[in-house]
Amino acid sequence: MKKFLFLFLILAIVSCKEEVLNPEPIIIEKPKVIEKFGYIFDNFKVIQDTVRKNETFGYLMDKNHVANSLINKLVTKTKPTFDIARQLRVGKPYTILAKKDSTEQAQVFIYQPNRVEFLVIDFRNEVVPYIGRKGVKTVIKTASGEITSSLSNAIEEQNINYNLTYALSDIYAWTIDFHHLTKGDKFKVIYEERFIDDTISVGIGKIKASFFEHNKKPFYAFRYVVDSTKNVPEYYDEETNNLRRAFLKAPLKFSSRVSSRFNLKRRIRHYGFRIKAHRGTDFPGNIGTPIISTANGTVTKSEKRGGNGNYVKIKHNSTYSTQYLHMQRRKVKVGDFVKQGDVIGWIGMTGSTGGPHVCYRFWKNGTQVDPFKQKLPSADPMKSDVVPLYKEYIKSIKKEVDEIPLSVKETIIDTPLKN
Numbered sequence: 001m002k003k004f005l006f007l008f009l010i011l012a013i014v015s016c017k018e019e020v021l022n023p024e025p026i027i028i029e030k031p032k033v034i035e036k037f038g039y040i041f042d043n044f045k046v047i048q049d050t051v052r053k054n055e056t057f058g059y060l061m062d063k064n065h066v067a068n069s070l071i072n073k074l075v076t077k078t079k080p081t082f083d084i085a086r087q088l089r090v091g092k093p094y095t096i097l098a099k100k101d102s103t104e105q106a107q108v109f110i111y112q113p114n115r116v117e118f119l120v121i122d123f124r125n126e127v128v129p130y131i132g133r134k135g136v137k138t139v140i141k142t143a144s145g146e147i148t149s150s151l152s153n154a155i156e157e158q159n160i161n162y163n164l165t166y167a168l169s170d171i172y173a174w175t176i177d178f179h180h181l182t183k184g185d186k187f188k189v190i191y192e193e194r195f196i197d198d199t200i201s202v203g204i205g206k207i208k209a210s211f212f213e214h215n216k217k218p219f220y221a222f223r224y225v226v227d228s229t230k231n232v233p234e235y236y237d238e239e240t241n242n243l244r245r246a247f248l249k250a251p252l253k254f255s256s257r258v259s260s261r262f263n264l265k266r267r268i269r270h271y272g273f274r275i276k277a278h279r280g281t282d283f284p285g286n287i288g289t290p291i292i293s294t295a296n297g298t299v300t301k302s303e304k305r306g307g308n309g310n311y312v313k314i315k316h317n318s319t320y321s322t323q324y325l326h327m328q329r330r331k332v333k334v335g336d337f338v339k340q341g342d343v344i345g346w347i348g349m350t351g352s353t354g355g356p357h358v359c360y361r362f363w364k365n366g367t368q369v370d371p372f373k374q375k376l377p378s379a380d381p382m383k384s385d386v387v388p389l390y391k392e393y394i395k396s397i398k399k400e401v402d403e404i405p406l407s408v409k410e411t412i413i414d415t416p417l418k419n
């Protein structure tokens with residue numbers, strides 16, 4: 001009966017239109033059934049929103065006509081799975097499925113604490129809360145590009161997930177200065193990307209292999225786990241050299257820009273020019289920027305003194321020590337063991353300095369030297385018994401990398417890596 005009425009209405013509209021306007025085709029689209037979290041939304045009054053300030057689970061339930069006694073029961077029953085009374089966070093999405101009748105009473109509450117999981121509390125019958133997971137699918141992709149301005153631009157231009165820039169600059173942190181790429185440099189990469197709902201990218205996974213052509217020189221990187229019991233991947237080149245160095249290039253995480261280099265003959269203006277050696281390398285940054293240790297070691301000095309201001313000195317082994325000057329604050333004390341990349345203080349302007357920067361000093365056998373002129377040791381060279389296995393492993397992957405065409409958009413090629 002209803003259907004007839006509906007058809008009649010459409011016909012009425014059509015005929016009406018024909019009388020006054022030019023005939024227009026009318027497309028009757030079959031309504032899409034929306035099914036989400038295992039519910040057909042059509043069967044409910046659907047409220048979708050994000051948690052606002054001062055909104056609690058109790059408030060949301062009360063607002064949607066749930067009795068207080070039931071609210072208490074829901075909180076108690078859900079607690080072993082999720083503490084709904086305390087763990088709702090402002091800005092996170094929730095869905096309430098309510099009765100379609102005039103009571104508009106909530107029947108199902110769904111909360112998404114993150115992009116992958118969702119909590120379902122269905123209280124139509126027995127309350128059995130559970131946490132569901134959206135399927136996360138990992139695919140392996142290839143990408144390539146040519147640098148015209150910067151790597152991040154090259155990656156953005158092709159709509160590739162921008163995290164790939166970070167992943168690549170991590171791998172090449174010791175071999176290529178990404179702030180000084182040249183026009184015409186090229187990259188190729190085989191990497192994992194994770195998706196939920198097949199379309200929403202939730203991030204870059206592992207980089208399987210990559211290639212960078214910098215100043216016409218090739219730089220390969222292959223991910224390899226030398227000791228499968230420890231499962232710590234490292235990146236090696238085609239000659240089995242570890243791409244990681246024992247020292248980071250810069251004591252700052254996101255910049256390796258240098259404002260003043262190590263220079264024993266630096267001329268400074270001081271009642272006419274005079275020569276004053278600069279035995280450090282200056283890395284500029286905003287006050288408060290974290291300063292990191294460039295290698296593992298033990299803190300031997302942490303104090304405020306004269307022109308150095310607040311400074312820290314770290315001994316890495318019997319040959320090398322590093323020193324970090326003009327800090328706003330120090331984070332470590334003498335005797336502390338720090339790991340490569342640990343924050344040891346923050347950029348400031350203490351001591352004699354014209355602007356906020358960290359003056360990085362590199363000591364070799366008790367003398368200050370230019371870190372950029374040292375042939376620094378690689379971290380953990382590959383053990384000789386692993387070398388033939390590695391060489392065999394990279395044969396086909398290197399071919400795969402070489403065969404990636406340049407400047408062709410990302411392509412899905414394979415299923416995920418095991419480790």
Ligand SMILES: [Zn+2]
Pocket residue numbers: 260278280281282358359360
């Ligand atoms: Zn300096």
